[in-house]
Amino acid sequence: MAVRGESLIRALEEWAPPSLAVERDPIGLQVGDPGAEVTGVLVTLDVTEEVVDEALRLGANWIVSHHALIYRPLHHLRGDRPAGRLAAKLLKNGINVYVAHTNLDTAAGGVNDVLAEKLGLENAEVLAPHFRERLKKIVVFVPEDHHMNVLNAMCEAGAGWIGNYSHCTFNSRGTGTFLPREGTNPYIGQQGKLEQVEEVRLETIVPESAQARVVQAMLEAHPYEEVAYDIYPLDLPGRSFGLGRIGRLPEKTRLKDLAERVKQAYGIPALRLVGDPDRPVSTVAVLGGSGGRYARTALERGADVFITGDIDYHTALDALAAGLALIDPGHHVERLVLERVCQILREKWAPPGMKVVPTNVHRDPFQFL
Structure with a gap:
């Protein structure tokens, strides 16, 4: 099954969200098509012709770079100038370039x-x-037999963190009611009959950046056809x-x-x-x-x-x-993050056999004599 660039970008941005970048920092996909299939990933500090040649040798058609390929506005793309020559080589060979700069500087583990x-x-x-992340409170009502499944799914997706404590939730029991109408397929009860079910009110905290991911995990773990849940903004300081x-x-x-x-x-x-x-x-x-x-x-x-x-x-x-x-x-010590980027992608994204490697050719431009 083909792996598309969207999934690679999603994995990178879950770790180093664009919201963490400083204002006007040119990050994200700078060359290529997010729908392009990924054949391999080369991680680098800068995109140079030597790095592009290395990607071609490795069969990697995606480059993840810390420094932007396009940092200032381009006034021309000329084949007799270094920037134009490099852009032409990337486009001709179908190599995509994604940039994570100050968001990678800022990210936890970056x-x-x-x-x-x-x-x-x-x-x-x-x-x-x-940047201080906004916090939300999410409340969901779960039948008792699925309570821990939903709780664990939400917390594994990023909810329930307070400092270095994970899986922080509050749970209270009560009675939920619903009446399945025509066309429904209820997990509990039957059409046309008012049901009363012992449920757990599960509430926890979630950072705004993880909200969509947590809600998706909650919906997938929840047995109900229609899930009752609420999300509230909180006037509390989130993580800095x-x-x-x-x-x-x-x-x-x-x-x-x-x-x-x-x-x-x-x-x-x-x-x-x-x-x-x-x-x-x-x-x-x-x-x-x-x-x-x-x-x-x-x-x-x-x-x-x-x-x-x-x-x-x-x-x-x-x-x-x-x-x-x-x-x-020197500036070039930032290269030390390259192996960390590869490690994150291997653990959280790369399918078996996918090559995700740091560059071996890019060097510090300064020499010491």
């Missing part, structure tokens, strides 16, 4: 969580929140999402020792350091990509050191004056 995990940061929190993470090292260490740990954990040959190498540090902020603009946020959140890429001269000078140490491991 870029910034991977970077924090590699350093062993404890009690890591969002550094710079920009944003860029970067801030946490503590297991034990205080010198800045130069942390820098060596970063090199080893991120697999890089060199980095740039701002601050006294012998300074003790314990609270660390990290933000994948180009995060210099968040140096002030890291300082205000109590970070001793901020780890991010593409730090400019004036940001470094200001941080030094303010007492914030900086470590710049």
